[in-house]
Amino acid sequence: MVKLRARCLLVGDAAVGKSALIHMFHSDGTLFQKNYSMTTGVELLLKCVNIPETNDSVELYIIDSAGKETLVEACEKMWGEPSLLCLVFDLTSEQSFANCSRWMERVRAHCQGLHVPGVLVGNKSDLSARREVQASVAQEWAQSQGLEYHETSAREMENCDAPLLSLARAFQSLYQERREIIQNLIPG
């Protein structure tokens, strides 16, 4: 049994649904924030994810940053050294998808050259009539960035657990991989 701990950055443009999505996960799907208030700074949420079919768990320290341009710099100071990345865009906004590469650059600058497992999340899948980003396009870009792609709807509670579960799994396998390397080290 291992209890892992990871600092998970939650980023993406304003209003794509980051906070709604994370609150859904945080409360196991029982709550959806209906009153929209522009996130003003950084919110820290703690969520413990049990990895199915194992005794291992990952405590996620989720850092929800405001997507508003004017606040980005203040938020970045709170990022620290991330262990995991959750990058969110709005499926009904081509612009929010286009901006993902800028978010990636910003996050990479904080990673000290370390491999940081990440997911790309296309949110608001319930608004299918207004969809502007095709799954195949998002999937392809995600792959090019080494991210795993998920589509969710925080409103319909669709698939909301998948992104964080996959992050927790990725962190666990990174741990196992590193442990194996350490087991085979020779004395200095």
Next chain:
Amino acid sequence: MTESSLSALGAKVVVAASCDENHPPENIIDGNTKTFWMSTGMFPQEFIIRFVEPTKISAVTVDSYNVKHLKIEKNTSRNASQFEPVTEKEFEHTEGHLQSNAISLNGSNATHLRFIITTGYDHFVSVHRVNIQN
């Protein structure tokens, strides 16, 4: 000369920030570099070693992997609290073999030593052995 491990001398690890059941903090003081304690994510990470009695320490040796920056604090109290800083050190990155560092403590007297790993070269670090020179 055979060096006794700290645990053979009665020392204990009283606090450790992380725990993997298979790699418990006791592995730090068993004198064996094959066994190790491994951090389970995020920094800082710390562990505290308690000696049976106030002990004069001229230096500590640390065998580890992926540790970047280490701070050492001490106290002379019975409780693991109210520490004062002693020294800090930046470790060099090694690949494929352990880091092995000797850190001078200038004959400090201590009942507890607190090791704080503030940063690492990877998400996870390991400590294989800590020993002291009197």
